[in-house]
Amino acid sequence: MNRPLSQKITPQQLAAIDQDIKSATGMPNAAYTDPEFFVFERDHVLGSSWAALMFCVDYKEDNTVTPIEFMGLPLIVIKTKQGKNQPRNQHGNQPGNQPGSIKVFHNVCSHRGRKLVSEQKKTNGMMVCPYHCWTYDLNGKLCATPHIGGIGIHQAEGFHPQNNGLKEIRSHIWLGVLFINLSGDAPEFTDYARPMLERYHGLVGEHGFDQIEYADTHGQITFSINCNWKLAMENFCEAYHLPWIHPSLNAYSPLQKHHHLFISEDFAGQRSTSFDPSITGCESFPGFNHWPEDQAGCAEYPAFYPNLMFGFQENHLFILIVHPIDIDKTDEDARLIYVNHEAANGGKFESARIANHDAWKKVFSEDVTAVEGLQQGRRSSGYSGGVFSPVQDAPTLHFHQWIARKYRAGYKRQ
Ligand code: FES
Ligand SMILES: [Fe+2]
Incomplete structure (x- = not known):
């Protein structure tokens, strides 16, 4: 059985980092060599803060969806038309702007979990899952569930499309960099x-x-x-x-x-x-x-x-x-x-x-x-x-x- 991470890098070792610089030691080797810490850091180090994901300048075209991996996690970056409250220039460098033109979602269909987008593409405003054709708009809203209730019946009792859209990840643009906060808090x-x-x-x-x-x-x-x-x-x-x-x-x-x-x-x-x-x-x-x-x-x-x-x-x-x-x-x-x-x-x-x-x-x-x-x-x-x-x-x-x-x-x- 795997040891808990707190036994691999112990609270005592972490406390040794907090010492005065004359006696402090640094992060132990496992933080650089043990793959379990890579996942831990994705969720609890980069994921709990604002991690830089990409440069917005690479995504100039509207209605484009782009799959991107963040430390092994499949995400989609979606660029939609710029609205009124959009960045002042193409780099989104307006201080405090909200990323209305670029959104980030988990790249996974809500149905059986197929990866939704496999390659960068321009869309007609919709993303269709290749498995059973569930269809989402560029705001992540689930818009179509073909034959979900039987042949020719596209709704099902007790199924609420509004609860099954894509999961959005908190994001922000500053100086043309798109940042994400996975944990949301x-x-x-x-x-x-x-x-x-x-x-x-x-x-x-x-x-x-x-x-x-x-x-x-x-x-x-x-x-x-x-x-x-x-x-x-x-x-x-x-x-x-x-x-x-x-x-x-x-x-x-x-x-x-x-x-x-x-x-x-x-x-x-x-x-x-x-x-x-x-x-x-x-x-x-x-x-x-x-x-x-x-x-x-x-x-x-x-x-x-x-x-x-x-x-x-x-x-x-x-x-x-x-x-x-x-x-x-x-x-x-x-x-x-x-x-x-x-x-x-x-x-x-x-x-x-x-x-x-x-x-x-x-x-x-x-x-x-x-x-x-x-x-x-x-x-x-x-x-x-x-x-x-x-x-x-x-x-x-x-x-x-x-x-x-x-x-x-x-x-x-x-
Ligand atoms: S897994 Fe996407 S539609 Fe079924
Ligand atoms: Fe250097």
């Missing part, structure tokens, strides 16, 4: 993200994000990495590895100019006071109008727990979604975003966009071998949790402590 997204919103409105101005645009070309960087998703996040939290893993980045944004960034109990990372990549021979990107003068050359890299990484520079952003695929497999999908349409897509800035894309691709790819090495180390019986540098690793410990809190709450819920 996380705080409102705007409350969760408020410390981030306030901090970055302080840098770009209250409306600074209204005109941002994802680059259509040279705007995406993807990787598949043989590591647990948490290692990708932990690596992003710290700058300690810069001199050895990113010597070229370290030349223009050196370790000694990096400082810890603690935004709230849910977001932490790094702040550089010297970001100057000097992309030469290219048109300089326009910057955010309201970026404060005393912040010139500063850049911030908060990890937005559980699975998002941000890079805020004065003339562009990157957003990177960490997709947990399996206990030891992770996909990363990064997008480059500029302050307006011309910077994002105009011909004048194309060579600068290429140079910027290549610079970030180099940095991100340098991390791949490092985090894969961390995953390999998690199979060692000579290691479990490790120790932290009291000076360099405080944001990494912050992330571990966040995970430990989620574990404790998850154990209680189980």
Whole structure:
């Protein structure tokens, strides 16, 4: 019989993570190697908070249904026509907007449980289950149940279609990212993200994000990495590895100019006071109008727990979604975003966009071998949790402590 998870990673081990950084240890190996914890984390770590699912910019067409897996769970993302209360631009970056144009459902028919949608397709407003033809509209409402009451009889006594629609998952769009809350009981997204919103409105101005645009070309960087998703996040939290893993980045944004960034109990990372990549021979990107003068050359890299990484520079952003695929497999999908349409897509800035894309691709790819090495180390019986540098690793410990809190709450819920 399987041991309960709380015997595999014990409350005592979780308590050891909550110690002062000089004596704390990290999450034990099982959190990175045991498939049971992958499912546990889906339901109780990512699932109980706001997990990033996808970039809305990939789903431009109305009435499109897209199957997508979230940590093994089949979901459908449905894009319908934009209504009055829809995002201000195609990236849905209006603060506080509700995701009326994009909805997420469990991808399973209410009848006998066939997976409903197997491939992305444009619809006529209906989704038909291939098994017995039960039909749903794009709001998940069950609209047709052919022959349910016998041949030619499409209703049945005691059967209520209104109680058998698709199960919707709570979702929210911010900065063009679609977030989901599987458990349905996380705080409102705007409350969760408020410390981030306030901090970055302080840098770009209250409306600074209204005109941002994802680059259509040279705007995406993807990787598949043989590591647990948490290692990708932990690596992003710290700058300690810069001199050895990113010597070229370290030349223009050196370790000694990096400082810890603690935004709230849910977001932490790094702040550089010297970001100057000097992309030469290219048109300089326009910057955010309201970026404060005393912040010139500063850049911030908060990890937005559980699975998002941000890079805020004065003339562009990157957003990177960490997709947990399996206990030891992770996909990363990064997008480059500029302050307006011309910077994002105009011909004048194309060579600068290429140079910027290549610079970030180099940095991100340098991390791949490092985090894969961390995953390999998690199979060692000579290691479990490790120790932290009291000076360099405080944001990494912050992330571990966040995970430990989620574990404790998850154990209680189980
Ligand atoms: S399983 Fe979908 S209609 Fe029967
Ligand atoms: Fe790195």
